[in-house]
Amino acid sequence: MKATGVVVEYNPFHNGHLHHLTETKKTSGADLVIACMSGHFLQRGEPAIVSKWARTKMALAAGVDIVIELPYAFATQHAETFAKGSISLLHEIGCESFCFGSEDGGISAFEETVNLIQSNRDTYDASIKNYMNEGLSYPSALSKAFKDLKSSGNLIDLSKPNNILGYHYIEARNTVAPSLQAFTITRESAGYHDEHFASPSIASATSIRKNLFDPDKEENVINRYIPSATYEILEHYRKEFGGYHRWEKYWPLLQYKIMSSSPSQLREIYEIEEGIENRMIESSKSALSFEDFMNRVKSKRYTWTRLQRMALHILTNTTKSEMNERHAAPSYIRLLGMNKTGQEYLNKMKKSLELPLISKLSSADKKDIFLDMKAADIYSLGLSSNEAKKKLLHQEWSQPPVMMR
Amino acid sequence: MKATGVVVEYNPFHNGHLHHLTETKKTSGADLVIACMSGHFLQRGEPAIVSKWARTKMALAAGVDIVIELPYAFATQHAETFAKGSISLLHEIGCESFCFGSEDGGISAFEETVNLIQSNRDTYDASIKNYMNEGLSYPSALSKAFKDLKSSGNLIDLSKPNNILGYHYIEARNTVAPSLQAFTITRESAGYHDEHFASPSIASATSIRKNLFDPDKEENVINRYIPSATYEILEHYRKEFGGYHRWEKYWPLLQYKIMSSSPSQLREIYEIEEGIENRMIESSKSALSFEDFMNRVKSKRYTWTRLQRMALHILTNTTKSEMNERHAAPSYIRLLGMNKTGQEYLNKMKKSLELPLISKLSSADKKDIFLDMKAADIYSLGLSSNEAKKKLLHQEWSQPPVMMR
Numbered sequence: 001m002k003a004t005g006v007v008v009e010y011n012p013f014h015n016g017h018l019h020h021l022t023e024t025k026k027t028s029g030a031d032l033v034i035a036c037m038s039g040h041f042l043q044r045g046e047p048a049i050v051s052k053w054a055r056t057k058m059a060l061a062a063g064v065d066i067v068i069e070l071p072y073a074f075a076t077q078h079a080e081t082f083a084k085g086s087i088s089l090l091h092e093i094g095c096e097s098f099c100f101g102s103e104d105g106g107i108s109a110f111e112e113t114v115n116l117i118q119s120n121r122d123t124y125d126a127s128i129k130n131y132m133n134e135g136l137s138y139p140s141a142l143s144k145a146f147k148d149l150k151s152s153g154n155l156i157d158l159s160k161p162n163n164i165l166g167y168h169y170i171e172a173r174n175t176v177a178p179s180l181q182a183f184t185i186t187r188e189s190a191g192y193h194d195e196h197f198a199s200p201s202i203a204s205a206t207s208i209r210k211n212l213f214d215p216d217k218e219e220n221v222i223n224r225y226i227p228s229a230t231y232e233i234l235e236h237y238r239k240e241f242g243g244y245h246r247w248e249k250y251w252p253l254l255q256y257k258i259m260s261s262s263p264s265q266l267r268e269i270y271e272i273e274e275g276i277e278n279r280m281i282e283s284s285k286s287a288l289s290f291e292d293f294m295n296r297v298k299s300k301r302y303t304w305t306r307l308q309r310m311a312l313h314i315l316t317n318t319t320k321s322e323m324n325e326r327h328a329a330p331s332y333i334r335l336l337g338m339n340k341t342g343q344e345y346l347n348k349m350k351k352s353l354e355l356p357l358i359s360k361l362s363s364a365d366k367k368d369i370f371l372d373m374k375a376a377d378i379y380s381l382g383l384s385s386n387e388a389k390k391k392l393l394h395q396e397w398s399q400p401p402v403m404m405r
Numbered sequence: 406m407k408a409t410g411v412v413v414e415y416n417p418f419h420n421g422h423l424h425h426l427t428e429t430k431k432t433s434g435a436d437l438v439i440a441c442m443s444g445h446f447l448q449r450g451e452p453a454i455v456s457k458w459a460r461t462k463m464a465l466a467a468g469v470d471i472v473i474e475l476p477y478a479f480a481t482q483h484a485e486t487f488a489k490g491s492i493s494l495l496h497e498i499g500c501e502s503f504c505f506g507s508e509d510g511g512i513s514a515f516e517e518t519v520n521l522i523q524s525n526r527d528t529y530d531a532s533i534k535n536y537m538n539e540g541l542s543y544p545s546a547l548s549k550a551f552k553d554l555k556s557s558g559n560l561i562d563l564s565k566p567n568n569i570l571g572y573h574y575i576e577a578r579n580t581v582a583p584s585l586q587a588f589t590i591t592r593e594s595a596g597y598h599d600e601h602f603a604s605p606s607i608a609s610a611t612s613i614r615k616n617l618f619d620p621d622k623e624e625n626v627i628n629r630y631i632p633s634a635t636y637e638i639l640e641h642y643r644k645e646f647g648g649y650h651r652w653e654k655y656w657p658l659l660q661y662k663i664m665s666s667s668p669s670q671l672r673e674i675y676e677i678e679e680g681i682e683n684r685m686i687e688s689s690k691s692a693l694s695f696e697d698f699m700n701r702v703k704s705k706r707y708t709w710t711r712l713q714r715m716a717l718h719i720l721t722n723t724t725k726s727e728m729n730e731r732h733a734a735p736s737y738i739r740l741l742g743m744n745k746t747g748q749e750y751l752n753k754m755k756k757s758l759e760l761p762l763i764s765k766l767s768s769a770d771k772k773d774i775f776l777d778m779k780a781a782d783i784y785s786l787g788l789s790s791n792e793a794k795k796k797l798l799h800q801e802w803s804q805p806p807v808m809m810r
Binding site for chain 2: 256
């Protein structure tokens with residue numbers, strides 16, 4: 001059986017993801033699709049609106065055959081580490097190829113871009129560093145440094161968010177899994193960050209979440225953009241757990257954590273450096289909400305996403321040493337869900353896996369999965385009722401992989 | 406001008422306190438009374454129901470002339486350190502005497518008891534240690550060890566809570582301020598821990614708080630037990646800040662803090678030892694309230710009070726090293742309020758004070774008052790609305806000493 005892989009967040013699963021999935025199957029000619037999906041917390045440093053279990057159901061309902069978890073140590077990182085973790089896992093679970101969505105849509109342009117940068121590595125890195133010392137954020141510095149290479153040829157536009165991710169997928173593939181074949185397909189209509197509905201059936205996850213949280217929303221508009229299974233799973237989650245997860249729900253905890261920490265304690269947290277801890281402590285006392293806090297801390301030097309990841313690591317109390325022990329390479333594969341095809345595939349290849357396959361937390365090495373366990377504990381605190389918190393916490397421990405017949 | 410001192414919490418100020426105050430003035434023959442009052446957090450490891458500013462107003466309204474703050478490093482400690490801090494401060498601010506309420510009510514019995522124990526110090530300490538190794542709590546071990554000394558004579562009953570405190574006042578006085586004259590008066594009717602109203606006009610602060618929090622309470626019953634000024638100040642606080650402070654309001658923060666900490670991080674917190682951290686982490690995940698949490702952690706070895714102090718130090722993130730740097734002796738006197746007599750007294754003696762007198766936080770040594778500042782930040786988070794939190798936080802920084810004309 002030939003497997004192909006996708007790297008996803010599905011926050012929530014929508015028609016654009018469905019398109020990607022269909023095209024992935026077609027292009028790769030594989031027998032099954034394996035999704036490496038972020039857990040409760042995401043790359044932009046925010047909580048997923050519903051748990052990884054609910055999002056696994058969405059994926060399986062849409063035709064994904066196996067869902068494995070991208071651990072916290074990779075899922076909440078800048079593109080390079082995020083890509084290294086996800087591509088490694090797809091390779092470890094036996095994928096022969098993987099397919100990502102991008103703005104450019106041609107795999108050779110990605111490969112040429114990676115080659116160009118790798119053969120100019122020193123100049124390029126020095127140039128990024130210089131731009132950052134001038135006060136630019138990392139993405140802006142990277143984009144400028146890339147332009148400076150001034151090469152002609154078939155290159156990608158490195159100012160587009162999905163191209164940046166794709167660039168890192170190819171770079172990671174070259175390093176950790178050279179045999180893994182890469183495909184890319186053009187994303188349909190909606191931009192990654194779009195907040196408004198533009199196309200008749202494809203919308204960004206950002207605009208869908210915005211609609212979900214809008215108290216004055218038009219009923220059912222959202223159904224044009226998401227499969228009916230996604231809609232049902234979202235509604236069911238909202239009723240079962242009393243609401244969706246969003247940063248504002250965690251704000252009282254983050255505020256307390258920052259307020260009660262000394263600057264040196266905050267500096268032990270992953271990514272906290274350069275004095276940002278003082279700015280955060282000061283802002284935590286006057287901010288009236290998470291958004292207000294972020295706006296107070298924000299400066300040209302830091303992207304919103306980077307600050308949000310810092311806030312997330314503070315919230316989950318993830319220290320530099322905890323992260324550094326774990327983000328070199330994944331040490332386990334956590335199975336979140338599968339269908340019959342997926343189960344058949346795993347039965348055949350289980351014995352040849354080099355990493356332990358975790359089906360239930362209770363039988364896992366606690367040191368390995370420590371950060372994911374802690375993330376699940378904290379994620380549950382974003383729910384309003386005690387019963388819902390306890391239920392979600394319990395689910396993390398007792399839930400076997402979701403099975404779709 | 407002759408000053409006498411009292412050590413108080415006034416949580417809230419009631420008729421028993423008024424009796425103590427009247428008797429203190431009478432017995433000491435002093436011109437003014439200085440109260441050394443705990444700040445936002447109290448000796449039993451709990452938040453005061455209203456802020457130190459509101460409680461200062463209650464004290465001044467009842468005839469106290471000066472209110473100074475017993476810092477967090479002493480106010481939230483077992484009797485020995487609590488007594489050392491408060492007696493030192495009363496001595497430093499120039500009191501010639503102090504007066505405490507007790508169950509026994511005769512000062513010579515206290516002095517004889519202290520002498521007896523001091524001349525049997527080694528046997529006594531070893532005996533306490535033995536009993537504790539057998540699994541007894543500190544108060545029970547102390548009471549048993551004391552009985553073992555088997556001396557006859559005019560001794561106090563060391564199983565009574567106010568006698569224990571009084572014992573430590575006398576012991577502290579002998580060490581840090583031998584010239585300070587001690588008086589004691591018998592507490593009227595209500596026991597320290599009494600939860601029910603027993604006498605027509607005197608009730609314990611515990612029973613008064615219980616009544617305040619009781620949603621089905623009979624209206625105005627409480628007025629029999631507290632001066633009308635206390636009642637007005639309580640009502641005003643409730644309206645201004647949206648409610649009283651109690652542990653349950655801080656439970657989501659404590660739960661989050663314990664859940665997100667590693668055992669070794671919890672062991673850095675003051676008083677956390679002997680593996681209690683593991684029990685706390687486990688209990689934090691299943692507990693549905695602060696009381697539920699406490700009942701899960703409680704064992705014969707620890708008194709409720711001791712566990713509550715541990716919980717408080719976790720909540721305020723007070724580490725062993727922060728506490729150990731500060732609880733040897735007070736390094737400042739924080740002035741919370743005064744009346745005209747108090748002002749006159751301070752004007753006369755200000756220059757001879759050996760410790761800095763802090764009237765406003767903004768002009769204080771930040772390292773000295775660090776724990777009190779942090780305690781005030783965290784205390785404000787027990788209020789419900791953002792506006793109330795911010796108001797209380799701001800008050801800590803901008804409030805000059807309360808003046809009563």
